[in-house]
Amino acid sequence: MVERQMKPVESLFRGYFRSELPVVLAAVKGLKVDKVAAELLRPGRVWLSVHAGIKATEKSVQTALESNGRRWSKRIEGVLGKAAVPFAVDTAYALSFKFPGFPKATQLFIRNYVPKIVDQLAESTRHRIMKTVSRGIEGGLTLPEIEADIRQVYKSWDRSRPEVIARTETGRVASVTQNDVIAEAGLDVIQIWLTARDDRVRDSHEELEGEEREIGEEFSPGLKFPRDPDGPPEETIQCRCSRLLRLNKK
Numbered sequence: 001m002v003e004r005q006m007k008p009v010e011s012l013f014r015g016y017f018r019s020e021l022p023v024v025l026a027a028v029k030g031l032k033v034d035k036v037a038a039e040l041l042r043p044g045r046v047w048l049s050v051h052a053g054i055k056a057t058e059k060s061v062q063t064a065l066e067s068n069g070r071r072w073s074k075r076i077e078g079v080l081g082k083a084a085v086p087f088a089v090d091t092a093y094a095l096s097f098k099f100p101g102f103p104k105a106t107q108l109f110i111r112n113y114v115p116k117i118v119d120q121l122a123e124s125t126r127h128r129i130m131k132t133v134s135r136g137i138e139g140g141l142t143l144p145e146i147e148a149d150i151r152q153v154y155k156s157w158d159r160s161r162p163e164v165i166a167r168t169e170t171g172r173v174a175s176v177t178q179n180d181v182i183a184e185a186g187l188d189v190i191q192i193w194l195t196a197r198d199d200r201v202r203d204s205h206e207e208l209e210g211e212e213r214e215i216g217e218e219f220s221p222g223l224k225f226p227r228d229p230d231g232p233p234e235e236t237i238q239c240r241c242s243r244l245l246r247l248n249k250k
């Protein structure tokens with residue numbers, strides 16, 4: 001189910017990163033990395049000014065990433081919201097109750113959650129780009145060479161990053177949607193952890209296979225369900241687990 005719903009999310013994030021590349025290149029170019037590099041090669045160079053140049057470049061890259069992210073936020077919200085609808089319908093069907101409509105709580109979650117995704121992406125992108133820029137400067141590369149390295153980074157991302165993000169975030173929204181549907185219906189539900197049952201499953205999740213918990217109860221510290229947004233990232237990113245839901249007949 002997640003595999004099917006994640007496709008539009010994946011292509012959205014692919015477009016997002018493609019739109020980001022020129023913005024990042026412009027930010028790096030605007031700060032005259034060449035001058036910083038020349039300073040580095042000058043005899044009796046002033047490390048402080050090299051450092052200041054890199055810092056200024058970083059600030060500019062960060063601003064560019066943030067404004068690009070803000071431009072995409074509404075679209076990400078829309079696409080994630082659309083991807084979530086079948087999960088809501090499916091949950092109602094699985095627990096056989098009349099579906100009152102897509103939960104308001106899920107809409108609210110998505111609206112609050114998207115800025116966080118955008119911030120996290122900007123943060124990790126900034127980190128990677130600045131590593132490329134600093135390395136280039138220290139290695140005496142010219143600006144066009146540094147630009148080529150940045151293009152290379154985006155090219156490697158194009159292959160897998162949108163997919164990883166789409167799988168994680170579509171799955172996360174699916175889990176939250178299920179919870180919201182159950183809460184709105186006021187049902188007492190037992191959840192059973194199911195892994196993808198292949199050799200890519202985390203060891204810590206393999207141990208959870210078949211474990212039963214009530215909704216709201218933890219499966220492991222901080223993890224109340226697969227891809228819990230409050231769970232630790234090392235337990236949620238790329239997680240492909242799901243859960244079986246059944247009414248609690250006490």
Ligand SMILES: [Zn+2]
Nearest residue numbers: 205239240241
């Ligand atoms: Zn998992």
